[in-house]
Amino acid sequence: MAALHADKGSFVLNGRCPMKPPAGSQLAALKTDENDNGILGLVLDADKSDKPFVNGVNGVNGGPANGHHHGATNGTGCAVGNTTLDTMEHCMESRVLVLYTGGTIGMVRDDDGALAPLRNRLAGRLRSSTTFHDEEYAKLRFGDGPEAPLVLPAGRDGRRVLYTIQEYDPLLDSSCMGVDDWVRIATDIKANYERYDGFLVLHGTDTMAYTSSALSFMLENLGKTVILTGSQIPLWELRSDGRDNLLVSLMLAGGFVIPEVTVLFGERLLRGNRTVKVSADSLRAFDSPNFPPLATIGINIDVDYRRVYRPKDTEPFTVHCKMSSNVGLLRIFPNISTNTVRSFLAPPLKGAVLQTYGSGNIPGNRQDLLAALKEASDRGVILVNCTQCMHGQVAQVYAMGKVLYDNGVVPGTDMTPEASLAKLSYVLSKSEWDLETKKEKLRSSLRGELTSPSKMLADWDALDSVVRALGVEPAKVATLLIPAVACAAAAQTGAASLAALMDAGADLTAATLEGRTPLHVAAYDGNLDAVRLLLLHGARVHAKDRYGRTPLLDAVQMDRHAVISALRQCGAHLGAANPGLGEKLCSVAAVGDVKRLESFRLAGADLGQRDLSGRTPLHVAAQLGRTTASLFLVSSGVDVLAKDMSGRTAAELARAAGHGILANAVSKSIK
Missing domain, CATH: 1.25.40.20 (Ankyrin repeat-containing domain)
Incomplete structure (x- = not known):
């Protein structure tokens, strides 16, 4: 009735229901119903349970079919000791789609020794690399088919990243990329959004900051990790930064929910619309001058979730593909002629980024220049004022900066030129917004591209005594305590306590050591008010705990229908590739x-x-x-x-x- 298929590494029930046993487990019993329909499955001997499991799943992922728990659970609804084989098979896997657009990272030497992008080489080479592909595991899971994904070796926590490479034709030099290519990337992400947990774009370095900035606006209500990476030296050279960039990007895209468009380069994960290319030949080619990294890569991968952007919207993910091309970038320089400025700002231009001196100044003795800018502004051309400096921001400190503001020029605060241009292109394409709304959107932070005043978590009175007792730094104690307190509030006292924590500056997206977030807990308990509050303040609907469970799965397991509807409205989904x-x-x-x-x-x-x-x-x-x-x-x-x-x-x-x-x-x- 049960057989072990060595080539698949799975048990087969009645010749029909394959399930892969977790490493180290033992088969204790096989039970079938009296009609031998193959409905009932396997029970592990961890607790000598004699309770039958339906199709290897007691309810949902190991929970009782009626949604109620009896005995210990692991915090996800999976009964400890009653873990089923098919649950364990998949909960430690995540899927990443790699969009290979071109760039140095995938280049190889041609017959003349020159670097060139050659098609249909990258996937094959990665498949033959033990660093990037666990062939033995892949064969056990997927067989030898050509459509089988690549599989990273298991990490220290046992998790694996399954990834598929979608190669563009032709492979592009990034200096040739523009709006049409951004639309293609965004459209590919949308088409595969429910099938993958994260997305990685392999891209040339020359325009990576422009692409990452544009995608950050085009991907609206993003709930999953999107990373752009590349390299200064090709993957297959003896010495290459590409190997680490690619490997770490895959691990981040598959193992962390960072719902932003980001750039991974030189051991740092940077917000995409804060990124600029600062070197043509350094392996730290990119920097984020006015915003700290979202993650740093050393012995450990340390993600600063407090800085991860959290949208305050409950709409589902969508892609805005219509970007305006009638934008430009004008750098002010000494003795710039009025004719140059007027010609630049002439129709069909709809918007321009002005790169001005210092904190947003133009020459105070150039009334002709100011008149040309005012003419364009009065004509409906939107002008955004950005500093030429690498660090700092535009401010109305000096007279000429204030004069620009008084004449309709929008202050760009500390936006990069790349982000300003992409944002202007995005805002101008929004036909449903009038001129004043567009200017207001440019002044506001839409995706974390400019700095807004924010609250920081106030010190807790009880924290000092805990710090003294444990002998550790306050920041580390807060990292452990705040998620636990927030989860307790979501479970017991609900929205009021969560709102109080939020007012104190607590990060309500932070997870416990088990990977549980307040949204998991509120969804599981059916606390609809708490769920709505968390969603309105950027809770991650795709966050997975250490057992691979999302808030939506928790709500399904406990039959919380109102919560399920709220999560779905915000873009939560089971996933087209949901195993089992x-x-x-x-x-x-x-x-x-x-x-x-x-x-x-x-x-x-x-x-x-x-x-x-x-x-x-x-x-x-x-x-x-x-x-x-x-x-x-x-x-x-x-x-x-x-x-x-x-x-x-x-x-x-x-x-x-x-x-x-x-x-x-x-x-x-x-x-």
Whole structure:
């Protein structure tokens, strides 16, 4: 009844349901129902449990089918000691899509010894590298098929990153890239958004800061990690910065939820719209002059989640592809002629970034220059004032800076020229905004591209005594305590306490050591007010705990329908590549749990999805005589004519099992 397929590394139940056992586990028992339908699965011997598991899943990912827990849990709803094989198989994996647009990182030497971008080389070379591909694991999981993803070796925590490379044709020199290429990248991310946990763009260095800035605005309500990286030296040279840049980028994109467009270069993760290229030949070619790194890479990868941008919107992810090309960048220099300025600002130009002196000044004795700028502004051309300096910001400290502001020029604060240009292109393309709204948006921080006043967490009175008792730094204690306190507030006292913590400056997106965030806890407990508050303040709907569970999965497990709807509105999804979803749905159908089926439906699941034996939930429910569940599935629009691997429909299975009335009801639904 059970067999071990060595070539797949998985147990097969009744020839139908493969599940890969976790390392070190032992098979204790195999139980089937009296009809030997292959519905019931494997039980591990960790606690000698004699409770059957449906399709290897007791409810959802190891939780009881009725959504209630009995005994210890691991904080995700998975019962400790009752962990099922298929749950363990996938919860330590994440998927990353790599968009290879070109650049030095993938170049190879041609016959003349010159570096050139050669197509269809990168994936093959990475597959042959033990640093970038665990061939043994990949064969066990996916076989030898050409479509199998590349797999990074397991990290210290056992997690693996599965990644797929989508190579552009032609491969582009970044100096040739522009708006059309940004749209292509953004569109590819949108098309694959639900299939992958993170995205990596391999890009040339010359215009990487422009692309990262543009994507930060085009990818609206982003909830997943998007990283751009490249190198100064190709991957395959004896000495290369590309290897570390690529490896760390894959680990970050697959292992961390940093819902921003970022640049990884020289052991630092930088906010994309704060990044500038500062060197043509240094391995630290990029810097973020006015904003600290989001993460630093040393012995450990340290992510500063306090600085990660958190949108205050509950809309789902979307892509804005229409960018205005009628923008320009004008650098003020001594004796610049009025004719030059007027010609530059002439139609069809709609907006321009002015790079001025110091803190935003132009020559005070050049009334002709000021007149030319005012003419353009009065004509509706939007002008943004940015400093030529690497560090610092535009401020109305000096008279001429204030004169520009009084004549309609928008202060760019501490935005980089690249970010200013991209933001201007984005704002001008928003036809639903009038001129004043566009100027207001330029003055405001849309994606963390400019500095706004912010609160910092006030010192806690109790913190000093804890610090003295533990003998550690206050910052480290706060890192441990604040997530725990916030999770407790989300579970017990709800929105009011969370709001108080927020007013004190607490980071409510921070996770506990188990990876649990306040949003996980509020979703699990069904605290809708807390969920809404957290979403409005940038909580990450795609955050996974150490067991791979998202807030949406927690809400599904506990049948929190209102919470599921709120999370879905904010862009949460189960993912097109959600492993074992067919098995989970069939196991729920097997016990007739209509409430759980409705939870999955609200979460966006395809209720007609098949399990590994080719059966749909309707097949399972009908065969077992689950009338209410069967009729619910039919009313949800599943395909009642779908056939299993034996060629039988749900009605035929029901009739063969002696459920004639149910078979007739299903048959009558056929139009």
